[in-house]
Amino acid sequence: MNYTILVTGAAYGTQNSSTAFLFCKSLLKTKNTLHSIFFYCDGVLNANRMTTPAIDEFNLIEAWQELHKKHKVKLYVCNSAALRRGVIEDEILLDINIKKGNLAFFFQLSGLVELANSIKICDRIIQF
Template identity: 45%
Template sequence: MATPLTYTLLVNGPAYGTQSARNAYLFAQALIAKGHTLVSVFFYQEGVHNGSALTLPANDEFDLVKAWQALSLEHHVRLETCVAASLRRGVIGDQEAQQHHLKQTSLAKGFDQSGLGSLAEALLTQDRVVQF
């Protein structure tokens, strides 16, 4: 095999309604299986819905949020949702809930909220950034 590469994925599609996020997940599995390193997944625009703790698919449907969480745990992948895009769409983490005096959060366990600076850093430091 050629030299392993480091990757960050940029996911713009929601967990359900389009194939974008599912394709990103399948791509993540494939690149890890080939020996590459997935450093992080940055969820932006509608993609922040992948980090919602309030997603409840039917019993016979693939649970993409849980799949991202498992991938993160198993392979030490950072899952980051854009904080500004998340706030606009009701995906709220602990820090933002405190800052805005909200009583509840909706960010799924294992996901963090960060700014676009995190994505910019990935663009500068990873071998590849792939957008879905």
């Protein structure tokens, strides 16, 4: 089975993202395929590299990045939802003239078309 995961919960404050991460790790241990992870609504906050958890807390942003590095899983972030929540790329061309953004490494901004394409080619989509 080929899966797309939709994460709509923030990295901290809800269980959505941590549960999604644990599900993805478990899925990768099976014969199933994890095609992509799409971060939407408050889920885009998982891509904010400025998020700094306490030293004794699990760093979910780094965990998503490690998942990408180890398994080459695509980490898509909804561009519109990210802009609304202040998650932006470096040198974004807005009227606010920001040169250094806060989009974490290995996350890529995309639109809902990417989510639609992922849903089209996958057998299952699971939302957290």
